[in-house]
Amino acid sequence: MPVAHDDSWLQPLGEAFHEVAFRANRLREWMEFEPLLRNLENRFSQFYSEVKNTSKDNFGSKVDTIQTIWSFCQESDIVDLEKFTDGIQHINQSLVTGDINKSDPTAQVLKLIDIGGKIRKSMDDLVFNDLKTNSNDFQMLLKGLTSNRRNVVGKEVRELCELTIRLRAEFKF
Helix, strand or coil, rough: CCCCCCCCCCCHHHHHHEEEEEEEHHHHHHHHHHHHHHHHHHHHHHHHHHHCCCCCHHHHHHHHHHHHHHEEEEEHHHHHHHHHHHHCCCCEEEECCCEECCCHHHHHHHHHHHHHHHHHHHHHHHCCCHHHHHHHHHHHHHHHHHHHHHHHHHHHHHHHHHHHHHHHHHHCC
């Protein structure tokens, strides 16, 4: 006669494994986000430096240089960021319910893209004050996005570690 096995522990173990995998994938996506932000920050800092060192009086003579730097930003780094947010599958979901996540960077990236369009328009229209304002807005949003990513990654790592400790105790590994 076969011996009956107690498999009741398999379901909670499977659920725990699913949560660990989901959290690990979230962390992976947040980590993949970092070099994209860093590239944009580096290129934008060149642009921002040019804009800050430009006055209304010399804007006409510097607009070509500023537009060239901005084109690199807009045509590579911002496009890469947009493609990344189009492909995310985990960081846009909350941990517990699968609902929309408040730390999802998609809305902020879309706002960056919108401000980027305003930057381009202010250069095309040669409106220096708008360029300065929009560049400041872009800089502040980019810094906020970078700071948010850093904070979320720290939190995700801590919570993943706590989860593994809890699971080890629960399943007595």
